[in-house]
Structure formats: structure tokens, C-alpha cells
Amino acid sequence: xxxxxxxxxxxxxxxxxxxxxxxxxxxxxRQHEHLRAPxxxxxxxxxxxxxxxxLLAFLAIGFLDSLxxxxxxxxxKGQAEMRYGPDVLSVLDVLVEHLRVQQERSFSAPFxxxxxxxxxxxxxxxxxxxxxxxxxxxxxxxANPETDRAADIGQRLLRALGISTVLGVLASVMVxxxxxxxxxxxxxxxLAAMREGNVDIPIGPMLVSALLLITTFTMLFALSGVYHVFxxxxxxxxxxxxxxxxxxxxxxxxxxxxxxxLPFAVxxxxxxGYFRGRIDDAIQYLxxxxxxxxxxxxxxxxVLMMQVYMDTHPEIFDSVTRxxxxxxxxxxxxxxxxxxxGLCRLLRGETLKLREQEYVLAAQxxxxxxxxxxxxxxxxxxxxxxxxxxxxxxxxLVLAEAVLSYVGVGVDPAMNSxxxxxxxxxxxxxxxxxxxxxxxxxxxFMLLLVLSANLFADAVRDAFDPRMRAVRRGSRAKQAKVxxxxxxxxxx
Amino acid sequence: xxxxxxxxxxxxxxILIGVNLITFFLFFIVNTPDDMARMQLGVKRVTPEAIERWxxxxxxxxxxAWNGAEQGAAKLTNTIFFxxxxxxxxxxxxxxxxxxxxxxxxxxxxxxxxxxxALPVFVVGLAAxxxxxxxxxxxxxxTLDTAGVVMCVIAMSISGMFYIIGxxxxxxxxxxxVPISGFGDxxxxxxxxxxxxxxxxxxxxxxSGRWYRTIFLEEINRDYVRTARAxxxxxxxxxxxxxxxxxxxPILTGVVVAIPSLFxxxxxxxxxxxxxxxGSYTIEAINSQDFAVVRSMVFLGSLLYIIGxxxxxxxxxxxxxxxxxx
Numbered sequence: 122x123x124x125x126x127x128x129x130x131x132x133x134x135x136x137x138x139x140x141x142x143x144x145x146x147x148x149x150x151r152q153h154e155h156l157r158a159p160x161x162x163x164x165x166x167x168x169x170x171x172x173x174x175x176l177l178a179f180l181a182i183g184f185l186d187s188l189x190x191x192x193x194x195x196x197x198k199g200q201a202e203m204r205y206g207p208d209v210l211s212v213l214d215v216l217v218e219h220l221r222v223q224q225e226r227s228f229s230a231p232f233x234x235x236x237x238x239x240x241x242x243x244x245x246x247x248x249x250x251x252x253x254x255x256x257x258x259x260x261x262x263x264a265n266p267e268t269d270r271a272a273d274i275g276q277r278l279l280r281a282l283g284i285s286t287v288l289g290v291l292a293s294v295m296v297x298x299x300x301x302x303x304x305x306x307x308x309x310x311x312l313a314a315m316r317e318g319n320v321d322i323p324i325g326p327m328l329v330s331a332l333l334l335i336t337t338f339t340m341l342f343a344l345s346g347v348y349h350v351f352x353x354x355x356x357x358x359x360x361x362x363x364x365x366x367x368x369x370x371x372x373x374x375x376x377x378x379x380x381x382x383l384p385f386a387v388x389x390x391x392x393x394g395y396f397r398g399r400i401d402d403a404i405q406y407l408x409x410x411x412x413x414x415x416x417x418x419x420x421x422x423x424v425l426m427m428q429v430y431m432d433t434h435p436e437i438f439d440s441v442t443r444x445x446x447x448x449x450x451x452x453x454x455x456x457x458x459x460x461x462x463g464l465c466r467l468l469r470g471e472t473l474k475l476r477e478q479e480y481v482l483a484a485q486x487x488x489x490x491x492x493x494x495x496x497x498x499x500x501x502x503x504x505x506x507x508x509x510x511x512x513x514x515x516x517x518l519v520l521a522e523a524v525l526s527y528v529g530v531g532v533d534p535a536m537n538s539x540x541x542x543x544x545x546x547x548x549x550x551x552x553x554x555x556x557x558x559x560x561x562x563x564x565x566f567m568l569l570l571v572l573s574a575n576l577f578a579d580a581v582r583d584a585f586d587p588r589m590r591a592v593r594r595g596s597r598a599k600q601a602k603v604x605x606x607x608x609x610x611x612x613x
Numbered sequence: 614x615x616x617x618x619x620x621x622x623x624x625x626x627x628i629l630i631g632v633n634l635i636t637f638f639l640f641f642i643v644n645t646p647d648d649m650a651r652m653q654l655g656v657k658r659v660t661p662e663a664i665e666r667w668x669x670x671x672x673x674x675x676x677x678a679w680n681g682a683e684q685g686a687a688k689l690t691n692t693i694f695f696x697x698x699x700x701x702x703x704x705x706x707x708x709x710x711x712x713x714x715x716x717x718x719x720x721x722x723x724x725x726x727x728x729x730x731a732l733p734v735f736v737v738g739l740a741a742x743x744x745x746x747x748x749x750x751x752x753x754x755x756t757l758d759t760a761g762v763v764m765c766v767i768a769m770s771i772s773g774m775f776y777i778i779g780x781x782x783x784x785x786x787x788x789x790x791v792p793i794s795g796f797g798d799x800x801x802x803x804x805x806x807x808x809x810x811x812x813x814x815x816x817x818x819x820x821s822g823r824w825y826r827t828i829f830l831e832e833i834n835r836d837y838v839r840t841a842r843a844x845x846x847x848x849x850x851x852x853x854x855x856x857x858x859x860x861x862x863p864i865l866t867g868v869v870v871a872i873p874s875l876f877x878x879x880x881x882x883x884x885x886x887x888x889x890x891x892g893s894y895t896i897e898a899i900n901s902q903d904f905a906v907v908r909s910m911v912f913l914g915s916l917l918y919i920i921g922x923x924x925x926x927x928x929x930x931x932x933x934x935x936x937x938x939x
Contacts, residue, residue, distance in 0.1 A: 528896055572767060
């Protein structure tokens with residue numbers, strides 16, 4: 122019998138569905154040159170390649186945090202079945218178990234060895250003093266924190282630097298080696314090409330970003346075992362742990378929302394543009410009406426109503442995790458409902474143009490069914506709009522989550538997210554000395570995620586948008602340096 | 614032109630009715646008034662009598678859309694749908710559920726503080742962002758331009774709440790220049806308005822600056838610009854007389870839609886700074902689960918947005934003589 126029971130939450134299903142969709146898309150794209158070409162262009166953009174390692178790291182964390190299970194205890198005598206604990210954990214929780222378990226009593230600053238506020242402590246001799254108590258876990262291995270702490274942190278940092286150097290060299294060798302093999306160069310040849318700036322993919326900037334990421338995370342993890350690197354929050358939870366857990370929420374909101382909205386936007390947009398007439402009028406009316414309600418207000422109204430439903434039907438949600446998960450799923454759906462209109466309008470306009478094209482007319486003349494024309498002739502030709510919108514929407518959704526959680530219509534307060542972190546920390550701003558670390562950690566990770574998403578989205582848009590190819594003149598000079606591609610040589 | 618405007622306004626009516634139906638569906642069909650009463654009164658220890666009383670006080674004890682017990686027109690009017698949805702069209706918002714105050718009166722007093730923040734941000738922001746974008750375009754393809762764009766991308770990746778919290782901490786707490794939050798009567802309110810306005814301006818710079826730069830850059834590759842240069846015009850004259858004027862058309866028509874919504878204010882800004890505007894009114898309503906207020910705000914917000922769309926269409930014809938509607 123398994124020592125654990127896998128749990129599939131609603132959002133986990135969305136995540137898995139999303140991964141399946143991406144894999145299907147990649148398989149499809151690999152077979153068709155015209156689908157691969159834009160992605161190759163993305164790989165050539167400096168901004169996109171700087172962002173890629175960061176995004177990959179975030180995605181990995183989010184994925185690990187989406188594999189949920191319940192721990193089981195072996196059956197006791199007289200019991201036939203395993204008993205499973207009430208906590209729904211994720212693989213990430215297991216990997217960073219120490220962060221989850223090492224709880225303090227209340228606030229403590231980053232790298233602190235003592236609590237943030239005084240407590241009354243009874244000494245062995247019975248006298249009482251008010252002082253800053255030692256933390257249970259943060260720096261508890263130090264006998265004399267005042268003198269030893271700096272040296273201890275320095276030592277651990279050095280060790281982390283050593284590990285990250287090894288990891289970094291390995292990663293660099295792998296990346297350069299792969300590149301050299303793909304381009305038919307020797308390893309030294311690839312290095313020389315990089316030095317001369319004679320590579321089509323900006324490997325240098327990408328490696329720098331990857332190395333910085335590796336170093337930062339190695340250092341954070343090396344120190345997080347014995348210190349709270351980002352401090353602890355009001356109930357003593359490690360802020361670094363909360364930040365890591367928030368990543369999944371942000372990613373789910375940013376991606377699952379699009380997944381939810383795509384079927385509506387694509388189907389309705391193409392139908393409206395292709396059939397025109399009454400159908401077009403009805404669909405236009407629908408999305409004009411929905412888009413005239415200010416997003417925040419529609420979301421607020423819908424979430425309030427959902428809260429009423431959840432409060433009057435408490436029996437459906439058997440645990441806090443499921444409750445929070447239901448709310449996150451619902452939030453994705455309602456965000457999807459408010460955000461499909463823009464893409465729908467775009468697709469309608471594009472389909473209107475495409476339906477007059479010769480190849481569509483030819484298909485109609487051959488008696489191909491409407492459904493088939495839409496699927497085989499229109500959809501592939503509007504799909505770049507879908508990709509562009511998806512990546513452009515992501516960062517906005519991540520930022521919106523924080524605002525919505527602040528307004529009180531975001532994720533469940535029990536769910537870890539950047540919004541709930543900011544919201545909780547905001548109330549502590551008035552404290553003296555100020556509690557800044559939760560805010561700083563949430564904002565810093567959010568900035569990192571959103572910035573890399575923005576950079577990547579720009580690269581994707583530039584590569585997929587046919588209009589951009591004409592507009593971007595500055596980059597043409599740069600492209601002249603690109604060595605001729607094998608495929609170009611073959612085609613010639 | 615007049616015919617176009619009239620037609621445009623007539624188009625807006627079915628949309629407004631649609632919005633009304635959606636909100637009605639959300640607030641009265643998804644959950645019955647019984648559910649709402651139970652929620653407001655506390656789920657656990659609620660008696661059927663208390664629910665009935667709560668509903669009767671607010672007029673939710675009537676039939677949803679058709680009152681068979683009444684005579685004549687009252688069959689339609691003495692219903693929840695008529696009283697709580699149709700009446701919105703006459704700006705009769707009814708009373709708040711939590712404290713029973715008249716929502717229409719609250720809105721008419723609270724929209725001014727919202728406007729006092731949103732209007733300066735809008736006007737100064739437009740001027741500042743356009744100048745900034747034009748500056749970047751003037752130095753296009755130089756290091757300064759690149760640095761400006763990078764700055765814009767970073768600025769738009771920062772959460773709006775960071776600007777607010779950072780601004781409050783630096784300006785109010787460290788420098789003690791203006792109060793952290795609050796609001797005053799009359800002209801004395803300016804001390805409370807400075808920081809929200811500055812924060813609002815800083816927040817918009819990244820996104821708008823970059824967007825306007827793209828618009829100007831598209832303009833600068835046009836034939837008429839080349840002609841202007843060929844005539845031997847100075848670069849500054851080309852920029853200000855030709856590029857700016859033509860680039861302003863999409864910018865101005867693009868921001869017109871936001872003008873009516875300035876009254877609504879910003880939920881987050883107003884609640885952080887304690888401004889008694891419509892934004893904080895909405896947040897208070899959400900937190901106290903006052904459905905009547907949220908419903909009214911949804912209607913008002915949609916109405917203002919639709920007015921904005923109509924104004925946008927009209928402004929196209931005014932700003933660009935090439936566009937004609939018949």
C-alpha cells in the first residue's frame with residue numbers, strides 16, 4: 122500500500138490540462154516548419170532568452186507545488202486501512218520540509234537569531250525579565266549569535282558559492298555543448314563564436330541570467346536551513362516558504378485563466394467573423410455587454426455571490442485546502458469570463474479578413490464543410506493571435522491577483538499568494554521598528570516573475586506579429602551578423 | 614453627425630439592459646435572497662423569522678419578476694426585478710443594505726473626492742507621458758532610448774501597490790512631507806491629494822510611456838514625415854508639428870473612453886489613502902457584503918464606460934477629419 126494518497130485538486134487538473142495542451146502544441150509545432158520559425162525567432166531575442174531561465178525556474182517550482190498528496194500513517198493493530206493525515210501537501214512541501222516545519226512564534230527579521238519583539242521570560246531563579254527571546258530555529262545552532270553569526274553566514278555563503286560554481290559550469294558546458302552540436306561546431310568553435318558575438322542565439326546573456334539564478338537560489342537554500350532568510354511573519358511562518366508557495370498561485374491565475382477563456386474566445390470569435398449576420402450581431406452584443414462592466418466590479422460581484430454560496434453550503438468543502446482551491450478555480454473562471462472579450466474581438470476581425478481569402482473561397486467551392494474550413498483553414502491562421510494574447514495577458518493577471526486579494530475578492534485568505542502576503546504585511550507597516558521583509562519578498566518575487574514574463578511576451582509578440590516584422594528596423598542591422606543557417610543553405 | 618450620435622446612443626440602450634440582466638441574474642438568481650439573508654445574519658444561528666424580517670425590510674420578500682397577487686401594472690412593478698433593477702435606469706439606487714443610507718446621495722457626495730484624484734492624474738499624466746514618449750522618440754535608437762524603454766518595462770512590471778506603499782513610506786513616514794492618509798474639506802484637502810496623484814502618475818509612466826512611444830515610432834516612418842524632412846525641416850519641427858499632431862489622434866481617442874469613469878476612482882488607491890471616494894465606498898461595500906451598493910456600482914460603472922465608448926466614437930470624427938460617419 123502506498124504511504125501516501127495522491128490528491129487531484131481542481132487547479133491541479135487545470136495545470137495538467139495545460140501541460141497536456143502545451144505538449145500537444147510542441148509536438149504539432151515540431152513537425153511544421155512554419156510553426157517552428159517564430160519560436161526560433163523568440164530564441165534569438167536577447168530579452169526573451171534572459172527571461173527564459175527565470176520563467177523555467179518559476180514553472181518548475183509551480184509544477185512541483187501542483188503535485189498534491191496526503192501523507193498516510195501505517196495501519197495500527199485492528200485497522201485494515203491506512204489512515205491519511207488531514208494536510209494536503211505537495212512535492213515542493215517535501216523538498217523544503219524544513220522551511221514548512223521550522224515555525225517561530227511571531228515576527229523575526231531576516232537572518233535574525235532573536236525575535237522581533239520583547240517577551241516576558243521567566244529565568245530559572247524565578248525573576249522575570251523582558252527581552253528579545255532566542256528563536257527556536259533561526260540561528261539556533263550558534264552558541265554566541267552576536268559574535269558568530271556573521272562568520273557563520275559568510276562560511277555558508279562561500280560553500281554555496283562553491284556549489285553554485287560547480288552547477289553553473291555544468292549548466293554552461295551543457296548549453297554550449299548542445300548549441301555546438303546543433304550547429305555542427307566543435308565546442309571550442311562555439312566558444313570562439315560566442316566571444317566574437319557570432320552566434321544567432323544569445324547564449325551569453327541567457328547563461329548570465331541562469332548563473333545568477335542558480336547562485337541566488339543555492340545561497341538562499343544553503344542559508345534557509347538554519348536561518349529564516351526572509352524572516353518570519355506574524356504567526357512565525359518562514360516568509361521564504363510563503364513566497365515559494367505563492368508562485369504556484371500566481372502561475373495558476375496567469376495561465377489557467379487563459380485556458381478557461383480560450384474555448385469561448387476562439388469559438389465565438391471565429392463564428393462571428395465567419396458567419397457574420399445574425400450570429401455576428403448576437404456574439405458582438407454578448408461581448409460588448411460583458412466588456413462594458415468594469416472588470417473589478419464584475420469580479421467583485423461574482424466572487425461575493427460565490428462566497429454566499431460557499432457559506433451557505435459548507436458541507437461541500439471538507440477541508441481548508443479544498444475550499445481555497447475551489448475559490449482559486451472559480452477566480453480563474455471569472456477572470457476568464459471578464460478577459461475573453463478582447464481576444465474574441467481580435468479573432469472576429471481577423472476571421473472577417475480571412476474568409477475573403479482565395480484559399481477559403483476555394484475550399485468553399487470544393488464543398489468543404491464550414492466546420493472543416495474553420496478548423497483547418499481559419500484556425501491555424503489566427504492562432505498567432507491566440508499565442509500573443511496568452512503571453513501578453515499573463516503578467517497582467519499576476520498583478521491583478523494581488524490587487525483583487527487586497528480588495529477582498531481574490532484568493533481565499535488561507536491560500537498562499539503574493540496578494541495575501543502583501544495584504545497581511547500591509548497591516549504591520551505601522552509597527553516600530555517596521556516589519557518590511559514580507560512586503561519586500563512578495564514584491565521582489567512578483568517583480569522577477571512579471572518582469573521576465575513581460576520580456577518573454579515582448580519577444581513572442583515580436584516573433585509572431587506579422588506587422589512587427591515590418592516595423593522593427595533597428596534589429597535588421599543586428600541580424601545581418603547572423604551566420605547563415607544550415608536550413609537556409611539547404612533550401613538554397 | 615447628429616444622426617450618428619443618436620444612433621450610437623440608441624445602440625447603447627440594449628447593452629445597458631444586458632448589463633442590468635447580468636447583474637440581476639448574479640445577485641438574485643445565482644443566490645436567492647434567503648441565502649443572502651442567511652449570510653448577512655450569520656449562517657449558524659439564524660431563524661426563519663429573522664430571515665423573513667431581513668427580507669421584508671429590504672423588499673426582497675416579493676416575487677422575483679411577476680407578482681400575480683397584484684392588480685394591473687403593479688403585477689410588474691411590485692417585484693424585486695422592478696424595484697432593484699429597473700429603477701436603476703432612473704438613478705434610483707435605493708438604500709444600502711448594511712446601514713440603510715440612500716445610495717444615490719452617497720454616490721453624489723463621494724464622487725467628488727474620487728474625481729479630485731483621478732482628474733489630475735489623467736490630465737497631468739497625459740501631458741507627462743506624451744512628452745516622455747516624444748523625448749524617447751527624439752533620441753530614438755540611442756542608448757538613452759534603450760534605457761528609457763528598459764525603465765518602462767521594469768516600471769510596468771512593478772505592482773501598483775508597491776508604488777503606493779513605497780510612496781507612503783518614503784514621502785510620509787521618512788520625510789514627513791504630507792499625511793499618510795486621510796481627507797479634508799474644501800481646499801485644505803490638497804495636502805492629502807498630492808501623494809495619491811504623484812503615485813498614480815508614477816504608476817502609469819511605464820505602460821503609457823512605452824505605448825505612446827510605439828505610436829509615435831509608427832508615425833515617424835510614414836511618407837509625410839519623410840517629405841517634411843526632405844523639405845529641410847528641423848527635426849524638432851518635424852516632431853512637434855507633424856509627428857506629435859498625427860500621433861495624438863490615436864492617443865486622445867484612446868483615452869477618451871476613460872473620462873467618464875474618472876468619477877469611479879480607484880479602489881486600491883482610495884482605500885490605501887483613506888480618500889472617501891467611490892472607490893473606497895465600493896471596497897467598504899465588498900467587505901461588509903452590501904450587495905445593494907455593489908449592484909449600484911456595477912450599473913454606474915457600466916453606464917459610465919458606455920458613455921465613454923460613445924464619446925470615443927464622437928471624438929474620432931472631431932479629431933480626425935478623414936473619418937466620417939453617416
